[in-house]
Amino acid sequence: MSRLITQDLIINVPDRCDGTALNIALEPGQIWGVLGPNGAGKTTLLHTLAGLNAPRSGHVLLDDQPLETLRRRKIAQILGMVFQERLDGFPATVLETALIGRHPYLSLWQMEGADDYAQAESALEQLDVAHLRHRLVSTLSGGERQRVAVATVLTQAPGIWLADEPTNHLDLHHQSAVMALMAQQAAQGSAIMMCLHDLNLAARWCDHILLLYPSGEACWGPRDSMLVPSALERLYQQRLATVEVNGAPVFVPVS
């Protein structure tokens, strides 16, 4: 069980004024959705929370310790990141790719053991890509690669998930499957924060929402207080129609 707290955090988006300082607590079991238009700083925020980008000011605390005082290896044992963009580098198979999720747990001389393989196989199984285990990642479709990336973090088994558009490239069924997996992880005590472009996924699966405006302003809170049509229309500069399906709001852009 791990928690991530920000103290007066200002993320460093070039050529932008400071905006709202973020004081967020990402607690075990919570699922946060980060919403905002392109360029609002969603990815920068996640990278800052993961310690990959330095903040302009403020602090990120991982289990009450400032992120910058922790070793990368220690951070990686607690915090996993699903990236939006991935480099292919050298050819690697799907199984090899999932296995690197075990990297933070293995000592220098240690080779991956049967347990590590079992964890990677099980993750591939859960993401429905186990049948591709010996294929080269570069030969997969965009959606399949996305699922392999999620499987890699699942193999890493972090207590905190930071996922940058985890449903990118996925078909409808696999979008739901990945979100259900996130909900399952949260139910088991993980804390999850993800950037999303799909308001309806956020409405269906997230319990907390953070709205990021291009100006640097931000507001956050429980889902129902945040997913208000007027706030969302201002966020995206887009008129929305709201309908109710099975008791949950569904947002549709209208011209």
Added chain:
Amino acid sequence: MAMRLWQPLSLLAVMAIATLLFSLAVGSAQLSAAQLWAVMQGQGDALARTMVIDLRLPRALSAFAVGGLLAVAGALMQVLLRNPLADPYVLGLSGGASIGALAAMLAGVGGVLMSGSAFLGALLSTFLVFGLAHGSGGWTPSRLLLTGVVVAAGWGAVITLMLALSPAERLPGMLYWLMGDLSYARAPWPPLLLLLLTCIVLMPLGRSLNVLARGPQQAAALGVDVRPLEWGIYVAASLLTAAAVTTAGSIGFVGLVVPHLLRLLLGNDQRLILPACALAGGTLLVLADTLARTIIAPEQLPVGVITALLGVPTFLFLLYRSR
């Protein structure tokens, strides 16, 4: 899991030893297996002993060390720059070394002074490229690569200028050095020790290199301290290349082709690829050097010509067959 590593490595080690023995036996005077055995026991006639122990052995071991160093340096550069076209010379290192060596030759000095001059040239080029690529901000692989390529092109022009201005009687020696020449390699132990040390240091870092090959951010997110590791690779690869170039001139192709060849055959686990590069690179260069000094014996061919003639078709064939 460990078997997966040891099987190919033992096979490569056996090939390396067989090639070394072969290179001791053949040459302008051939030795039979029995004669070679006698020499290794400390017996046999004095001439054969001198030939094997004083001439062929140091040269073969030097060739092995240089080939191994170049292949490992190439593999490291490819991971560092995340570019399959990278080789040990891509950052202009061989150009710097060549200018050092040619300047020494022009000044009429040889031996240790020439090696020292080549080594200085290599280091100078390394610092120049890194300093320029670093600029005011941080360096990125693409910036480092581009800086290296441009600096190398600059060195190329200077080399041509030096060749054009050199007296005719010095030209053959210079051209041989530029194509790679092991006939002056008499001290195999420093590069061999360096190769061994490098392999021992790199083995535990192999998995981190695997992760780094997927990009710095992914690597950092998985617990790798990216900057120190990248620095380490850069310094190590430069040092290995400088040692190789100083020993045997700029031998092309080993550093580019051997890592790729092994990746096509063995996959992409650096824990396997790096020691395999040391063994296979060494073997290839011993074989090439043996051919270089036997094909038209007692005359010798530049070994770089042979590595290219052996490597190009093999590499193209494997690439053609790969998926």
